[in-house]
Amino acid sequence: MGENKPVEFKKHTSIVIFGASGDLSKKKTFPALFGLFREGYLDASCKIIGFARSKLSDDDLRKKIEPNLKKPNGEKDTEKVTQFLQMVTYISGPYDQSEGYEKLRKAFEDHEKENKVERPNRLFYLALPPSAFVSVCKEIKKTVYAENGENRVVVEKPFGHDLDSFRELQNDLAPLFSEDELFRIDHYLGKEMVKNLVLIRFGNTFLNAAWNKENIQNIQISFKEPFGTEGRGGYFDEIGIIRDVMQNHLLQILTLLTMERPVAFDAESVRDEKVRVLKAFAPIDTNDILTGQYGPSEDGSKPGYLDDDTVDPKSKCVTFAAIGFKIQNERWDGVPIVMRAGKALNEGKVEIRIQFKGVPSGMFNEIAHNELVIRVQPDEAIYLKVNSKTPGLSTSCQVTELDLTYARRYKDFWIPEAYEALIKDVMTGDHSNFVRDDELDVSWKLFTPLLNHLEGPDAPTPEKYAYGSRGPKNLVKFLENHDYVFEDSNLYQWPVSTPGVASNNSKI
Ligand code: NDP
Ligand code: BG6
Numbered sequence: 001m002g003e004n005k006p007v008e009f010k011k012h013t014s015i016v017i018f019g020a021s022g023d024l025s026k027k028k029t030f031p032a033l034f035g036l037f038r039e040g041y042l043d044a045s046c047k048i049i050g051f052a053r054s055k056l057s058d059d060d061l062r063k064k065i066e067p068n069l070k071k072p073n074g075e076k077d078t079e080k081v082t083q084f085l086q087m088v089t090y091i092s093g094p095y096d097q098s099e100g101y102e103k104l105r106k107a108f109e110d111h112e113k114e115n116k117v118e119r120p121n122r123l124f125y126l127a128l129p130p131s132a133f134v135s136v137c138k139e140i141k142k143t144v145y146a147e148n149g150e151n152r153v154v155v156e157k158p159f160g161h162d163l164d165s166f167r168e169l170q171n172d173l174a175p176l177f178s179e180d181e182l183f184r185i186d187h188y189l190g191k192e193m194v195k196n197l198v199l200i201r202f203g204n205t206f207l208n209a210a211w212n213k214e215n216i217q218n219i220q221i222s223f224k225e226p227f228g229t230e231g232r233g234g235y236f237d238e239i240g241i242i243r244d245v246m247q248n249h250l251l252q253i254l255t256l257l258t259m260e261r262p263v264a265f266d267a268e269s270v271r272d273e274k275v276r277v278l279k280a281f282a283p284i285d286t287n288d289i290l291t292g293q294y295g296p297s298e299d300g301s302k303p304g305y306l307d308d309d310t311v312d313p314k315s316k317c318v319t320f321a322a323i324g325f326k327i328q329n330e331r332w333d334g335v336p337i338v339m340r341a342g343k344a345l346n347e348g349k350v351e352i353r354i355q356f357k358g359v360p361s362g363m364f365n366e367i368a369h370n371e372l373v374i375r376v377q378p379d380e381a382i383y384l385k386v387n388s389k390t391p392g393l394s395t396s397c398q399v400t401e402l403d404l405t406y407a408r409r410y411k412d413f414w415i416p417e418a419y420e421a422l423i424k425d426v427m428t429g430d431h432s433n434f435v436r437d438d439e440l441d442v443s444w445k446l447f448t449p450l451l452n453h454l455e456g457p458d459a460p461t462p463e464k465y466a467y468g469s470r471g472p473k474n475l476v477k478f479l480e481n482h483d484y485v486f487e488d489s490n491l492y493q494w495p496v497s498t499p500g501v502a503s504n505n506s507k508i
Helices: 023-038 058-068 078-086 098-114 130-144 163-173 192-202 205-210 233-258 267-279 418-428 437-455 475-481
Strands: 014-018 047-052 088-092 121-126 150-156 182-185 216-224 289-295 320-325 337-342 349-356 371-377 381-389 397-405 463-466
Touching: 014 023, 014 098, 014 130, 023 047, 023 058, 023 078, 023 418, 047 098, 058 078, 058 088, 078 088, 088 098, 098 130, 121 130, 121 418, 130 150, 130 163, 150 418, 163 437, 182 418, 192 205, 192 233, 192 371, 192 381, 216 233, 233 267, 233 320, 233 337, 233 437, 267 437, 320 475, 337 475
Parallel strands: 014 047, 014 121, 047 088, 121 150, 150 182, 216 337, 289 463
Antiparallel strands: 216 349, 289 320, 320 337, 349 371, 371 381, 381 397
16 A cells, blocks of 8 residues: 555456446546546557447547547647547447347457457446346346456446345346456545545544544534536436435445454455444434425526426425434444535535544633544545644634645646546456445445335425525534534634635635
């Protein structure tokens, strides 16, 4: 760990993107492959085939994906784009019949023969709706699986809709591919700051020593998006915010934050600890939750959730939730943990907030709690709010910050996009940042009773909040009930705004 060795990619890898005509491929998968190519992590000798039902030519696909192939600063590198697009071709075929797969096998075999590859290295990326997962996997196994080589199959969430459907999916996939061959993507595990959690925690003695119920007053993980479900209402109505980002992305963050020290840094040791801590979670108390659904914005310029024509006008779909968690183990017993997520809020932000216990009173009248904030996005940052003497002759105390703002500290570093980091891991066979089957089983066990409650006949009506607000009015009370102390804004002011760094501080 900590080494910065260049990753050796196998030459001549054969890659296929199923669902190549879709949105995910266009916005994430192809740009991520391009990013790896641009940065020298994907060899030009690899072959990339797009596969989908739409009748497209190679050039049609290239034209579709080309606008999203950019440098991190948004500029074009025309030479690299041209080289990359030469690696990309397209095959059209149905997902559940063998004709397209035969063509795919031939294309892979030709590529491998031409390059005298003895042990083929094949990567199958399923950028597809879950309804197509199983038939595609069966066809891959039947026709394109390299018996004498390496096969890696990447699947995207959702991994089931609840515990039963997850187990069904798992039972269908397990006979086809080994756990070693399957890579379940939770793209939050590819985000720089999420990957940093294990290091921050276990690589810093002072933090590690304070990471427990004796010192921590509460933990919050917060996901905020400034837009609603516009255009996706019909899809979202079946899913809701809990399945969309909490059971997966935020729970992954929470397990990394709360697990015990893994015996080693390898994938299985880390995932063993994640599963272990998940098993120590108390069942979610259906009274310890706040749900919301957004209505129109206060000025009426933005529509409410129910204004979407594709949504049932009586829908109780949850677009905001705050959930209280308890972990029943020696480290965390009694520490309130709040996970909250919402669409159509006042800002876009994902952050982890660890609030420490107050210092003993007596010496100080009013002194703020230390808080460690890990901002996952936008503009990665870690800051620790600390109390310090006001400079000068004054003996008063003020809150300031030990601040690690990535944009300032790591100006010359390439911070990969989540998908770039994860596809690199797939190519090197590293499972650390992918979700294991038993993790999913425990997490669905935890969430399914709550989802049944929220979607059952006696489902509570979510509290309305205005599009563009901080969420339901009861959120402040909910956080207070979980011991979160919102410090008086006079105590803390973030002083400067740095170009490229979030400066949404209304208190300045
Ligand atoms: P905020 O003041 O933004 O928020 C602190 C926490 O309190 C959040 O969980 C927030 O929730 C919650 N909160 C906000 N308003 C209320 C309310 N009225 N009642 C109860 N809870 C509330 O964060 P910080 O104090 O950490 O930082 C202040 C500002 O300084 C931020 O804009 C931050 O980005 C900036 N800053 C930036 C740094 C950097 O870029 N490196 C370093 C330090 C500070 P919610 O999110 O839902 O509003
Ligand atoms: C996806 C959800 O998994 O994550 C979306 O389906 C959500 O609804 C997205 O917007 C958030 O990802 P990111 O990387 O933009 O924070």
